[in-house]
Amino acid sequence: MQTCQILGSGHAVPERILTNADLEQMVDTNDEWIVERSGIRQRHIAEPGSSLSDLASAAVNRALKRADTRAEDIDLIIVGTVTGDMKFPAMACLLQEKIGAKKAAAFDISAACSGFLYGLHLARSLMQTCPYQRVLVVAAEMLSSMVNWEDRNTCVLFGDGAGAVVLGPAEGECGILSTTIHSDGHYSKLLYNPAGSQHVLSAEDIASNYATINMQGREVFRHAVASMTGALNEALVQAGLRAADLDFVIPHQANLRIIEAIAKRFKVPHEKLIVNVERFGNTSAASIPIALDEALQNGTINKGDVVGLTTFGAGLTWAASIIRI
Ligand code: ACO
Numbered sequence: 001m002q003t004c005q006i007l008g009s010g011h012a013v014p015e016r017i018l019t020n021a022d023l024e025q026m027v028d029t030n031d032e033w034i035v036e037r038s039g040i041r042q043r044h045i046a047e048p049g050s051s052l053s054d055l056a057s058a059a060v061n062r063a064l065k066r067a068d069t070r071a072e073d074i075d076l077i078i079v080g081t082v083t084g085d086m087k088f089p090a091m092a093c094l095l096q097e098k099i100g101a102k103k104a105a106a107f108d109i110s111a112a113c114s115g116f117l118y119g120l121h122l123a124r125s126l127m128q129t130c131p132y133q134r135v136l137v138v139a140a141e142m143l144s145s146m147v148n149w150e151d152r153n154t155c156v157l158f159g160d161g162a163g164a165v166v167l168g169p170a171e172g173e174c175g176i177l178s179t180t181i182h183s184d185g186h187y188s189k190l191l192y193n194p195a196g197s198q199h200v201l202s203a204e205d206i207a208s209n210y211a212t213i214n215m216q217g218r219e220v221f222r223h224a225v226a227s228m229t230g231a232l233n234e235a236l237v238q239a240g241l242r243a244a245d246l247d248f249v250i251p252h253q254a255n256l257r258i259i260e261a262i263a264k265r266f267k268v269p270h271e272k273l274i275v276n277v278e279r280f281g282n283t284s285a286a287s288i289p290i291a292l293d294e295a296l297q298n299g300t301i302n303k304g305d306v307v308g309l310t311t312f313g314a315g316l317t318w319a320a321s322i323i324r325i
Pocket of ligand 1: 215255
């Protein structure tokens with residue numbers, strides 16, 4: 001059942017670009033290794049101290065304009081992020097204030113890289129049960145703020161960015177045809193940042209990069225391929241479609257090898273696969289809405305196209321959705 005559709009989308013990334021050559025000056029790595037293992041050539045990195053809610057506002061204002069919607073008319077704001085401006089209040093509330101969405105209810109979702117599709121799932125469900133006419137789903141991350149810039153295993157992978165969509169009631173054939181979300185906390189230690197209420201940070205912790213990303217890359221890779229494949233299959237079944245019905249697939253942009261493994265399993269040809277990981281790196285929750293918005297703005301994806309979205313992230317969490325644009 002399609003209850004809602006995307007009325008407009010937008011994205012924003014910081015101006016500053018960090019290339020693989022720049023990283024060669026910072027850690028023991030090289031362009032060839034990074035490109036071969038991940039497909040990433042550059043990533044956008046925010047200036048220290050800059051505000052993620054400002055970046056998210058830029059993405060949202062573009063989405064609102066394209067949706068021909070006023071911020072005052074937004075009923076609900078859902079933000080997927082693990083790197084909000086502050087521990088509290090929620091990024092969604094800070095964003096609400098910045099864009100002037102005075103009547104909206106606003107809250108965050110913590111599902112790491114799955115944050116956007118978790119948000120879409122929740123927005124779709126709430127639009128079925130509440131009288132919401134205009135809902136903002138935003139995903140914004142500044143993972144650069146929690147990367148250990150001395151750890152070559154992780155610092156080459158991530159970038160900063162924000163993406164947003166405005167949802168309204170579905171019309172005709174268009175809309176979100178299905179969404180599915182999953183998690184398995186058993187694998188929480190594969191990818192985590194230990195900073196939190198259990199361990200109050202000391203000056204030594206900060207000096208020793210304690211509060212940064214810990215990742216078992218190989219294990220995460222294995223789970224990523226299996227979970228993204230399973231979720232996309234499930235979303236296809238829910239929508240009553242087959243892989244061959246998809247005009248485009250947008251996988252979470254974590255690693256080109258993961259993206260290619262997904263494409264192989266679904267027999268998705270190169271021209272149906274949306275990939276921008278080489279320019280943005282892994283922007284976590286923001287990766288899918290950034291890729292979707294780019295593809296909509298450059299005319300790759302058009303009205304009526306059926307698009308499969310699939311993602312995974314820390315938690316572990318994973319999710320998928322089928323959308324008819
Ligand atoms: N430059 C050079 N060498 C490196 C680098 C680097 N940047 N990083 C690691 N290496 C070395 C390792 O030390 C290791 O050396 P050793 O064999 O002497 O010990 C060697 O390269 C191979 O390391 P692996 O970790 O086995 O390499 P792998 O082929 O698995 O690729 C990678 C690593 C790119 C991290 C891959 O495993 C991957 O992409 N995993 C998924 C990660 C991911 O997507 N994380 C995001 C999750 S989403 C979220 O929620 C944020």
